[in-house]
Amino acid sequence: MTGQGPLKLGMVGGGNDAFIGAVHRIAARIDGEFTLVAGALSSTPERAQASGAALGLAEDRIYDDFKAMAIREARLKEGIDAVAIVTPNHMHYPAAREFLKRGIHVICDKPLTATLSEAKKLVKAAQESEALFVLTHNYTGYPMIRQARQMIAEGALGDLRVVQAEYPQDWLTEAEEAQDNKQAEWRTDPARSGAGGCVGDIGTHAFNLLSFVTGLKTESLAADLQTFVPGRRLDDNVHVMMRFNGGARGMLWSSQVAPGNENALKLRVYGSKGGLEWAQEDPNYLWFTPFGEPKRLLTRGGVGATGVAERLTRTPGGHPEGYLEGFANIYSEAATAIRAKNAGDHIPADLHFPTVEDGLAGVQFIDACVRSSNRNGAWTSF
Amino acid sequence: MTGQGPLKLGMVGGGNDAFIGAVHRIAARIDGEFTLVAGALSSTPERAQASGAALGLAEDRIYDDFKAMAIREARLKEGIDAVAIVTPNHMHYPAAREFLKRGIHVICDKPLTATLSEAKKLVKAAQESEALFVLTHNYTGYPMIRQARQMIAEGALGDLRVVQAEYPQDWLTEAEEAQDNKQAEWRTDPARSGAGGCVGDIGTHAFNLLSFVTGLKTESLAADLQTFVPGRRLDDNVHVMMRFNGGARGMLWSSQVAPGNENALKLRVYGSKGGLEWAQEDPNYLWFTPFGEPKRLLTRGGVGATGVAERLTRTPGGHPEGYLEGFANIYSEAATAIRAKNAGDHIPADLHFPTVEDGLAGVQFIDACVRSSNRNGAWTSF
Amino acid sequence: MTGQGPLKLGMVGGGNDAFIGAVHRIAARIDGEFTLVAGALSSTPERAQASGAALGLAEDRIYDDFKAMAIREARLKEGIDAVAIVTPNHMHYPAAREFLKRGIHVICDKPLTATLSEAKKLVKAAQESEALFVLTHNYTGYPMIRQARQMIAEGALGDLRVVQAEYPQDWLTEAEEAQDNKQAEWRTDPARSGAGGCVGDIGTHAFNLLSFVTGLKTESLAADLQTFVPGRRLDDNVHVMMRFNGGARGMLWSSQVAPGNENALKLRVYGSKGGLEWAQEDPNYLWFTPFGEPKRLLTRGGVGATGVAERLTRTPGGHPEGYLEGFANIYSEAATAIRAKNAGDHIPADLHFPTVEDGLAGVQFIDACVRSSNRNGAWTSF
Amino acid sequence: MTGQGPLKLGMVGGGNDAFIGAVHRIAARIDGEFTLVAGALSSTPERAQASGAALGLAEDRIYDDFKAMAIREARLKEGIDAVAIVTPNHMHYPAAREFLKRGIHVICDKPLTATLSEAKKLVKAAQESEALFVLTHNYTGYPMIRQARQMIAEGALGDLRVVQAEYPQDWLTEAEEAQDNKQAEWRTDPARSGAGGCVGDIGTHAFNLLSFVTGLKTESLAADLQTFVPGRRLDDNVHVMMRFNGGARGMLWSSQVAPGNENALKLRVYGSKGGLEWAQEDPNYLWFTPFGEPKRLLTRGGVGATGVAERLTRTPGGHPEGYLEGFANIYSEAATAIRAKNAGDHIPADLHFPTVEDGLAGVQFIDACVRSSNRNGAWTSF
Known part of the structure; x- marks a missing residue:
């Protein structure tokens, strides 16, 4: 304040x-x-x-x-x-x-x-x-995600090779939309959600996160969308293979029918010099392995955290921040940008909230997944 | 709001x-x-x-x-x-x-x-x-701590036998108080902190938490306080054995000189019918083992959570809440109590914020630890 | 003995x-x-x-x-x-x-x-x-893998929907084969390994394991094989999407260029009634979530283990068995079968060591992956 | 062989x-x-x-x-x-x-x-x-325990300050000895076990392990032994505070009535320069935190393992070894010593199997615990 x-x-x-x-x-x-x-x-x-x-x-x-x-x-x-x-x-x-x-x-x-x-x-x-237009792809607001992005941009992983993103949930394992659950109703309704179900609701989060952290552009993808729950009108499980600029490859899995997964967004990135792993359900930790050295645990607020993470950190290491704090970081960056805009100043360069262009990329991702899946998983550019 | x-x-x-x-x-x-x-x-x-x-x-x-x-x-x-x-x-x-x-x-x-x-x-x-007087022993505000308390009160563990509490940190491994660190200065200064260093700063949290969750009264304790960092004026490591009403026994360890521990408050309680384990750095999870059955992961906002946890929960399972939300639960219960008081109503019975009496128990705990340690760890009642 | x-x-x-x-x-x-x-x-x-x-x-x-x-x-x-x-x-x-x-x-x-x-x-x-011909797909010898197979066969997960298999390693992140490492030499040599590199060496393990545990038949797959290390003659990273009989879908990732992964074979299976997760590096544990109930930790030798696991278990729960014991289970089942054969008896029905037909399926998997990848990831049956 | x-x-x-x-x-x-x-x-x-x-x-x-x-x-x-x-x-x-x-x-x-x-x-x-006399305190045979011992001896932790050892189990939560369980019968029978129950059966393992790894001599201890299960003749839960030569302090907890613990031997050692943590149920990992740096995961067979661990290692990193392999390391060292002895050679200096003197120390530990507990937890030397 x-x-x-x-x-x-x-x-x-x-x-x-x-x-x-x-x-x-x-x-x-x-x-x-x-x-x-x-x-x-x-x-x-x-x-x-x-x-x-x-x-x-x-x-x-x-x-x-x-x-x-x-x-x-x-x-x-x-x-x-x-x-x-x-x-x-x-x-x-x-x-x-x-x-x-x-x-x-x-x-x-x-x-x-x-x-x-x-x-x-x-x-x-x-x-x-x-x-201004600010899109709340809130997972980009986590401090250790910001640090991962910075580490990759600075070359800590070398040339990127493999990106594994996943976002399984289980709350739509049964036909919740038939049980008067409003959250489920609109998310499985093409008129309100669009052509993507799971791919739109959470697949886009995974796509946004991997794009944000790696800086890679997706050149094409091959998708296999499934609807497992009888009567459901949109996909509830999403398998995607991805090809990025520069030759890196990836996989993305999102699901809302994977029992035992609450909100298990996870990102793993591997390059010629090292690997990074992060899981949304334990967001204060970033695992970093420089190739040939032991795996290291970098912690929000702790000794391994860098300035870009510290700027969005409220409590010391071991005092966990969570989903709401990550979300708040987007709002606080929005506030900083709005104040700058209102004052006629330049928007500070160190703000990284998601933009309308990121939102377009997300909708293009949904669209490409649906088109690819309709063409039996053919590689589809976007 | x-x-x-x-x-x-x-x-x-x-x-x-x-x-x-x-x-x-x-x-x-x-x-x-x-x-x-x-x-x-x-x-x-x-x-x-x-x-x-x-x-x-x-x-x-x-x-x-x-x-x-x-x-x-x-x-x-x-x-x-x-x-x-x-x-x-x-x-x-x-x-x-x-x-x-x-x-x-x-x-x-x-x-x-x-x-x-x-x-x-x-x-x-x-x-x-x-x-009203409200004491911010904030760790009692975590939803799964409330659930643990309720489960024990309802007999899920049977007769309580063993309580293991620990709260290690590492930030005072070196003489921070000599490095112009204000947080370290007053916490190692008897004039401002009192007779307890680590035992007062974080040992009391562990003591409060175990008392809150188990409902046990500590009848006596045997303490061994140490000061490892040269020149430090108060204890920086605390070992305590405890005896509770009804025959249960416990151990409490708190330390500020344990490298690799950020804020690792942890509570484990065992009884004749089962065990519970909780760790502050992963506060959304409560591990429950009914004796003779597989260990179960109960999650805040998830299927294993009960009403007492849900009442203090803002986000669904897998969307982690953290330290600030737990702290906020104390404030929100205080607000509810204050509004009731201001309106002349009874304070609702389901509020469980720590009171001045809990605070007295904490200071008695510090006092008993210091006295026991000064008497070479003799069992000391309080 | x-x-x-x-x-x-x-x-x-x-x-x-x-x-x-x-x-x-x-x-x-x-x-x-x-x-x-x-x-x-x-x-x-x-x-x-x-x-x-x-x-x-x-x-x-x-x-x-x-x-x-x-x-x-x-x-x-x-x-x-x-x-x-x-x-x-x-x-x-x-x-x-x-x-x-x-x-x-x-x-x-x-x-x-x-x-x-x-x-x-x-x-x-x-x-x-x-x-007799016994194939040492040793990972099928782990007791909790046997239990997972049995649980699925008995319907604990309901109708199978999603299978996520992965097997990342990191030892070929750099060109080990040029460093006089004999293990790397033959594994990256088409003349000795065949058309598959990573897909043959470890992808087949993942394929075998998922087939063994789920009982699903792979009807077709879409593969994207990559070679990231310059000069390498075979694939070192494998992305596959899979379609199974009965409508289940899957993904398989194997890699030898993922820094921070030693031998991280992992299998996750989800159905209409629950989910199972298992990781080779912690092989004594099987995570089971009946949909709508808390996740449970089933342990080898522990209370959640069933007879099929117990039969292949040497030590009690908490006394970890590992890779060699799982491997030995294949040998011991082979011995039982050989003794039966030598005695002119029927081979006991509860032996489940991999057979020459399982081996053929593995080579068909390699072949299908290579063919699919060569056809730009087209769905390929086998 | x-x-x-x-x-x-x-x-x-x-x-x-x-x-x-x-x-x-x-x-x-x-x-x-x-x-x-x-x-x-x-x-x-x-x-x-x-x-x-x-x-x-x-x-x-x-x-x-x-x-x-x-x-x-x-x-x-x-x-x-x-x-x-x-x-x-x-x-x-x-x-x-x-x-x-x-x-x-x-x-x-x-x-x-x-x-x-x-x-x-x-x-x-x-x-x-x-x-020769070789004592099978088998937990000292784990490779990463050998490495921990060496790291401490070489000063990786600086001056030792705090040792936390624990060994909880749950198999005697109920009166197994009354259920015709031979394992339970003799372990709870003073005539066959001696004066220590839990303290003798597993407390000695924890004591041996901490002594082996740290090289510290226990100067005195204060113990509180309990018997929770009605009718049991020996202790089933053990709380001990310890003072070591040089000023380090420790706690040891062992229990056989802690539901949810299978065989959870764990050792944590902290010094002026860093900390080490190891858990028997995940024996292939050693967590090392040099103070002021991120925590590192050292793995048996992996990049962080040193020669002393490698010498007792059979499989590469990620191919887990377990309890039996650790036990076998004691036997193999015994074999090496016996062959040397039989050949009239010196016993190689790099063998570290437990000796009869280590066994005596263990019995002294039991004796001191029993005496201290009988004297209401008075500090007792041995």
Whole structure:
């Protein structure tokens, strides 16, 4: 929390019972950088009202409709600085557009949009706007992920060769969407999620993370998407082989039907000089093996951590930070960028929050996976 | 964050560079239950001013002196609801007394005081006050610790037999206190810390945790305190054997000179019917072995978690919560209690934040360890 | 060791400095089932002599030539019962043929042969022989692997959906074959290894293990083989997607250029009712998650182990068995089968050592991977 | 296995169903250094006969009585070179004496004897004998334990400060000795085990291991022995604080009533310059933290292993060795020593098998623990 006082935040989506809305609110609050003052928290008016009241919003800052909110907040003297968009995927573009065109900064959940054409339109809208667009691929906010990225950029692994990314979960092992589970309903509904199920919901996280950490560009991929649960309308297990610029190769597995896996995002990168391994469920640790030497445990806040990790660290080694702190790092970088932008300054070069272009790459990844899988796993460029 | 708006918090101590002050501020903020509005952040006036300004406090709510703060805030219509006391140990009692006597709720860091006589006086002051006293033995705020406590209370382990607690760190392996490290300076200074060094700083955490989880009363202990770093004035390694009511036995080891240990608080409890194991550095997991069955991994937010853990949980299984969230649980329970108290209601029975009596037990533990060690490890009751 | 006294064993290959020869000798010895009495330990006569002498073989049982050994031993009254063939791959078929045709039981290292045509000829030779053929896909000898197989066969996981197999190593990260490392030389030499490098040396182990444990038949696969180390003549990293009978899907990764991985064979299997995970470097543990329940740790020799694991277990839980004991289980099952065969009895149904048909499947796997990779990863049946 | 052929081994105790006898036989066999040719496997004649026959011993080498065996084998031209004594503790001395006096080398299980007076007599007997006495404190045979010992001796940890040893098991959580479990019966019987239960059976292992690895001499200890299971006649849980020469301090916990622990011997050593951690259930790994640097994983057979570990290593890194291989290392060192002795050579200086003096120290440790505990945990020297 700085002496300047928090930025004013609005929210679209995230009403009562929405998992990710609550996460965004905590993440916005941890470092005291944002205060929630307005919301169009649901497309159902009563739910919007009830949710806003439960969050202590002033009555006249509770909206039924994100467009009305964008219009009015843009005119208010003390209107919101930024809006968090935490709806299902298909609403990201229509909502973001309204705020971007009025110069209100947008912090948007992933994947960027439900379709590739919308993603491209959103990139254009963001590029034409004065406002910033920040995508909450939150896993890039973990300090040891930042350190991994830096180590690779500085050559600690030598020439990259092999990238193994995986993101298994198990919560859709059975037909949750038939059990009145709202989280499951929209995530398995093509109208709201787009053409990707598991590949869109979590496959994109794995793709974003590996791209962020390695700096590699995916040139082509061969995908085999499966739907194991009877009646499900989107994929629930994803197998992908990948080819990167420079000759490195990779595999990506994401699944929502792998019993025993809660949220087991994991990244392993190997090069001619060493290897790095990181697991989201133990995010404070980074395993580094310089080839020919013993494996070393680098810890957030500990002796092996470098400045790039320390900058995003709140507690000493052994005092674990978690998912919410990683998420908060994206919000705090967004705040720093917004303050710079508002002050007419350059955005500091050491901020690395995901951008609208990263979001487009994610939607291209989904699209390429679906196309490849439809063509029996043929190598597909994007 | 509830619709009622946050409680107003003041802080004593915790100026720039103080580790634990920043932790308290984040913990107070995570759930939106408190907003910091006043502070006597340092006993050095310039530092108090600079720290308050950096935190965005209004000028007239920045104090040089905690007593002046207590007096004025108690008179203000919108004065603070509660104060967080995060000074070195020797200031806990004098500061807490001023707020308690004026009916301002106190949230105080551990150990309770630097001396046993002060601890007793503070208990009296708290008992005589209308205000609440909450001690931030934060490790009791972890959801899986709450679950462990409940499982034991419900008999999952049968009759308790053996308790193994340990809390090794390594940051004082060398003479940090001679290197201008303020954290190390006061923690190794008897005038500010009291008679216990490692035993007071972290041994009390281990003692509090084992007492909280098992519900056992320590009847006597045999301690061997050591100071390994030349020139250090307080213990830096603590060995204790313990005897509990009902016949259970235990060991407690805490150390600040154990290289390779960051903050490795660990608790293991064994009974006639099963065992439980928990480690602070992986706080989302609780290992449970019903005797004669395979070991089971119970996870915060996962299928093995019970209601008592769920109540303090923000994210699903596999989305790790950490130290700050556990700390925030103490603050959020404090907020619930304060709101109940302010409303004239009973304090809900399911709150389990540490109390002033727990703090007294901790200081008695320090005192007993020092006395036992001075008597060559003789069994000492307390 | 039974009262019958050990079986008499010969060995082809495995002279001084050969890693796998020494492993076979220990594995043959652990349970006292075999005693080594003859050998054609090297194709270089002096090395054959020196190696035989070092192993304490009688002079007249040291041969320069496996064919001479087969002929003479078959005629000796006290000739060998069985021969272990531990040469590079290209010699497996020619050597095995000589012993099989003379009724001497064969225990042969993997992969079965260097070429598919030889593999088929060896199957024929084995089928026409009175003698047994045992393939040392040793990882199937681990007790908890046997238990995993049984649990799956009995439906503990429900319908199988996803199989993730991996086998990374790092010892060929640099061009060891250019450094006079004999192990690396022949493994990267197409003339001695066949068309597969990493895929033949360790990919076949992963393939064999997943087939053994799951009972699934691979219907087709899409492979991307890479050679990362300049100058290397065979693949050193293998990516494969797999489709199984009944609709399950899988991935297999094997690598010899992944720094930080010693011998990290790992198998994960997921079905509609649960998941199983096993790692070769911690072979005494099997992780089992019945969907909707906490993960359980099943341990060799411990309470979760079933009879099929117990039968191959020598020490209680917590007294770890390792690679050599797993390998010895193959030898001991071979001994049981040989004794039954020699006695004219049926081979007990509870023996599960790998057979010549399993070896053929492995060579077909190599062949399919190479063909698929050459066709740019096209799905290839086998 | 060397060209010299195996040494001839006899065994006292270890008949059918005896856990440790089977372990000794495998350990003796793994490296081909010993062949079992004679036995007095039980004090019950029929059981001795049946056990000998089951092991394939010649009829005239099966004895009812260890004394008769010692007398006859000493006279035989091809009599045993060495005897393994694997009886309950109270028979170690009477049996060992008979072989030592006749110049037959003795390999004896631990603890050395059931009483301190017998231990002293056995030391004398061993010192007066031409024959070697080897004590199977097998955990000292693990390669990474040898490496830990060497690293400490060479100063890798600086001045030693803190030693934490623990050895919990859970198999006696209930009254197994009342359930016709022979292993439990004699281990809880003072007449056969001596004055120590858990402290003798496994506490001595922990004590031996810490002494072996650190090279520290225990000057005094304070012990609290407990018996938790009703009706049990010996301790089943052991708490000890220790003071070493030079000022280092330690704790030792051993238990047989800690559910969830199979055989969890663990040693942690900390000094002024670093820390080492090792766990018997994962014996191939040694964790080393040079103070101020990241923790490193040293692996048996891997890049961090030194010569002293390599000498006792059979398989490469990642191919786990286990309990039996560690045990076999004691046998193989014994064989090397016996061959040297038989040849009239000096015993090589790099052998580190436990000796009769180590055994005496173990019995002194038991005795001191019992005395201290009887004196309410008073510090007791030994």
